[in-house]
Amino acid sequence: MKLAYWMYAGPAHIGTLRIASSFQNVHGIMHAPLGDDYFNVMRSMLERERNFTPVTTSIVDRHVLARGSQEKVVDNITRKDAEEHPDLIVLTPTCTSSILQEDLENFVSRASLTTQSDVILADVNHYRVNELQAADRTLDQIVQYYLDKAAKEGTLPQAKTAMPSVNIIGITTLGFHNQHDCRELRKLMADMGIQINAVIPDGASVTELCKLPQAWFNLVPYREIGGMTARYLEKNFDMPYVDITPMGVVETARCIRAIQGILNQRGHDANYEKFIEEQTTHVSQAAWFSRSIDCQNLTGKKAVVFGDNTHAAALTKVLAREMGIHVVWAGTYCKYDADWFKEQVQDFCDEVLITDDHGAVGDAIARVEPSAIFGTQMERHVGKRLNIPCGVIAAPIHIQNFPIGYRPYLGYEGTNQLVDLIYNSFTLGMEDHLLEIFGGHDTKEVIHKGISAESDLAWTEDGLAELNKIPGFVRGKVKRNTEKFARDRGISQINVEVLYAAKESVGA
Structure with a gap:
């Protein structure tokens, strides 16, 4: 646990609350001080949902610290049970309240004696895991709880469905395009003649979890959430x-062939090769576009990729293998799963970056000066400072990345969306240069600060004036090269003479 003004993955309690609030009629209670209670605001703003079960905060204040939390926590649980009648109440501390080392398990046991709802404590180490790990663990915990309960009550179905069926695991609220991806996956399964047995957790009821074993197989579309549940099942x-x-x-074809193999092993005669060919030829435009003259203009252009494991690994493969774009480096902030990421991307990029330090990511981008960035909202900010275009491909994200329209990134329609994102993220042709010639820029003011906070270089008026004469599409590169030249020689102020000297040093 560390303090930072930018975190790629949030604290553990956000992951737990994402799972709890994704289910229908499940109520999350957060044992936390004021300041940790921003989940409801964040979800209502980003998801734009009209109806969802809000999280209740059991506030830890000076009065609670003086006399203990037990009565307040138990009262909050029993009150919500009486008011909302949820199927399940999930209690979670936060990193801050975990410092108190309270016996919350005992609080839950006591409250359970008088509630009609099931009550569980999120079994998550808030000091050691982040939002994504906590979400994965919480989903696994809830699934195990209800399958164990059904087994004890003798209500666990024993037979599989008559037709091939699937559970889609890991679709959650606040996920990157999760609802759009889920709609595309439902359509993909229907086109293949596979029934949807369950989609969890988003929109599911915990009372229906007992039917999970009826499915023929499970599909886990995202690396970060759902893997623990799938392995348990x-x-x-x-x-x-x-x-x-x-x-x-x-990768879509590879996924379909893996499903085909499972169905054939289970005695169902499945052959999806014609389906793959039809979808690739007529539904997806990606294969056609990759051979077009427009895409050929991108061949060899440099790009960098950074995000969670799922999207960063997948996009690296698409860029390098399907569109002929040179991925200089690919990176992830999921340090806990670094080995898997390296294995996935090492053949498709020059370098692999594993870090959750946004400053290191910004410096790595500035060092290689790519033509485009594909990353999170933070890399988009970095791109603005360096005048490099950026396509957002993973959380953390801004409200603009929760589109109203249909924007899946998975499946065959997702390939079309990816192509648009990739192609439109590059600065094409001589746009900036033409704007400089014919006008249109509001300002020519250059950004003084570098990406690293260590930069203390200053530009004189004559140096800036000369820099502003350089066409916009190369100005950023000239500025960075000049600052590197000055820094290497211990020069703290850049005037026009230093700019000329830097230019001569590279033979320009």
Whole structure:
């Protein structure tokens, strides 16, 4: 746990609350001080939902610290049980309240004696895991709780569905395009003649979790959330799972072939080769576009990719393998799963970057000066400072990345959206140069600050005036090269003479 003004993955309690609030009629209670209670605002703003179960905050204040939290926590649980009648109440501390080392498990046990709702404490180490890890663990915990409960009550179905069926695991609120991806996956399964047995957690009821073992297999589209649940179901109910993200033409086909293999092993005669060919040729435009003259103009252009494991790995493959774009480096902030990420991307990029330090990411971008960035909202800010275009491909994200229109990134329609995102993210042709010639820029003021906070270089008026004469599409590169020249020689102020000297040093 560390303090930072930018975190790629949020604290653990956000992950737990994402899972709890994704289910229908599940109420989350957060044991936390004021300041940690921003989840409701964040969700209502980003998801634009009219109806959702809000999270209740059991505030830890000076009075609670003086006499203890037990009565307040128990009262909040029993009150919400009486008022809302939820199927399940999930209690979670935050990093801050965890410092108190209270016996919350005992509080939950006491409250459970008088509630009609099921009550559980989120089994998450808030000091050691982040939002994504906590979400994965909380989903697994809830699924295990209800399957164990059904087994004890003798209500666990024993037979599989008559027709091939699937559970889609890991679709959550506040996920990057999750609802759009889920709609595309539902359509993809229907086109293949596969029934949807359940989609969890988003929109699901915990009372229906007992039917999960009826499915023939599980599909885990995202690396970050759903893997623990799929492994539990495989171990205890002999349910195979596919964890290939169907993002891009090649990986979508590979995912479908993995599903085909499972169905054939289960005695169902499945052959999706014609379906793959039809979808690739007529539904997806990505394969056609990759051979067009427009895409050929991007061949060899440099790009960098950074994000969570799922989207960063998938997009790196699409850029390098399907569109002929040179990925200089690919990176992820999911340090806990670094080995998997390296294995996935090492053949498709020059360098792999594993870090959750946004400053290191910004410096790595400035060092290689790519033609485009594909990253999170933070990399978009970095791109603005360096005058490099950026396509946002992973959380953390801004409200603009929760589109009203249909924008899946998975499946065959997702390939079309990816192509648009990639192509439109590059600065094409001589746009900036033409704007400089014919007018249109509001200002020619250059950005003084570098990406690193260590930069203390200053530009004189004559130096800036000369820099502003340089066409916009190369000005950023000239500025960075000049600052590097000055820094290497211990020069703290850049005037026109230093600019000329830097230019001569590179033979320009």
